[in-house]
Amino acid sequence: MTADLFDDVEQPWVEPLEDGAQVLRRFASARAPALLDAIIRVTEQAPLRQMKTPGGHTMSAAMACCGTWGWVTDRKGYRYQQTDPLTDKRWPGMPEILRALAREAAEQAGYPDFEPDACLINRYLPGAKMALHQDKDETDFSQPIVSVSLGSPIVFQFGGDRRSDRPRKVPLEHGDVVVWGGPSRLRYHGVLTLKPFDHPLTGACRYNLTFRRAG
Numbered sequence: 001m002t003a004d005l006f007d008d009v010e011q012p013w014v015e016p017l018e019d020g021a022q023v024l025r026r027f028a029s030a031r032a033p034a035l036l037d038a039i040i041r042v043t044e045q046a047p048l049r050q051m052k053t054p055g056g057h058t059m060s061a062a063m064a065c066c067g068t069w070g071w072v073t074d075r076k077g078y079r080y081q082q083t084d085p086l087t088d089k090r091w092p093g094m095p096e097i098l099r100a101l102a103r104e105a106a107e108q109a110g111y112p113d114f115e116p117d118a119c120l121i122n123r124y125l126p127g128a129k130m131a132l133h134q135d136k137d138e139t140d141f142s143q144p145i146v147s148v149s150l151g152s153p154i155v156f157q158f159g160g161d162r163r164s165d166r167p168r169k170v171p172l173e174h175g176d177v178v179v180w181g182g183p184s185r186l187r188y189h190g191v192l193t194l195k196p197f198d199h200p201l202t203g204a205c206r207y208n209l210t211f212r213r214a215g
């Protein structure tokens, strides 16, 4: 047995989810260390923070953004804006390695013209979750959502067009990428509570990168 057998990353494979939606298993695994480096660099400029919902609840996931547009929430509502409310500066640019990954994943899933201008970075620690919601603050629903999982595994929920539709449970692991668009673009989705885990690259934490065309 040679040493590089231990370094081998799994070959990616595709799992259809719904019409217009796919899970690209391990699509991001090989470049995960570089993606995590890029996340660290972005969050040095735009710190991760737990934002408040319009209803006054503090979100359990900590968030930061890069790209032209960043998604924010506060007592005034949900919206995209070009500046970080913490620093009043423009969001850090989207690192090329992130943009390239999002474009390649979208193309693989059948969306060859994806031009993301927003990347939301979600950091979950054990106990954090995200309730079922639609991504609908964007202007152009012809562009898909590309959602990348890094670090600790979690259960993703992929529901219907109504909140009351029972969601499918999709376990996601490090390197998995979910793409949804076309007829699935406005599906309700979320993640269940993150369980304690010790990932070799991120420890207890899970990062999610959500790429969108916002503007």
Ligand SMILES: O=C(O)CCC(=O)C(=O)O
Binding pocket: 120, 122, 130, 135, 147, 156, 189, 190, 191, 208, 210
């Ligand atoms: O963490 C995830 O996998 C989902 C994140 C999400 O849906 C969002 O940020 O809108």
Ligand SMILES: [Fe+2]
Binding pocket: 133, 134, 135, 189
């Ligand atoms: Fe979402």
